[in-house]
Amino acid sequence: MSFDASTLKYDTNGLVPAIAQDAATGEVLMMAWMNQQAVERTLASGRVTYWSRSRQSFWIKGESSGHVQELVDLRVDCDRDCLLVTVRQTGPACHTNRRSCFYTAVRDGAEVELMQPEV
């Protein structure tokens, strides 16, 4: 079946969550949002492209930082309302310069920082 990005189930803002996972290590790097055109641009260019809700514009990941995400595989979930992109990540994925945005764990009721910013 050919893929048509218009068949995804976007929320009332026209967005779907997209989870980025490191294709080599399996580490979950970040979650951001895509609209239909961001999905299409990601597939066409091989460069993971989100929709920035704060800036209301396309966000080619790494365009300013150099921390690009090269698309390895794009997956759709059973409800067609969430995406998983596996990527080759250049540099840290998080804007704090940590490898992953999920660097804080909750353990025994306390927040524990698991990663330091890369230098």
Place this chain on the structure above:
Amino acid sequence: MSFDASTLKYDTNGLVPAIAQDAATGEVLMMAWMNQQAVERTLASGRVTYWSRSRQSFWIKGESSGHVQELVDLRVDCDRDCLLVTVRQTGPACHTNRRSCFYTAVRDGAEVELMQPEV
């Protein structure tokens, strides 16, 4: 710093997306939603508990199917608006009986099914 679930950034519906990842294999299993109380229940019980948007009720994963998720680690992202739970998954995570909800890949413009339902 002690963790307070009220400090997460919930959307206008009072929800945050929660990504479930197999703690052993790193496979991303599903994405669902939690409200503040679902986060607190998950941490207190060790059984991953979502908020079902369709049923408007708590959804203790596996309560009816037996396909429970035992919490291994709960992580908060840099923006505090997304969670990652690593879990020990009993049985398939997806309601289609597939291991993961992300069983459809988009390759060369076509949808490709990567997993079969477990029997």
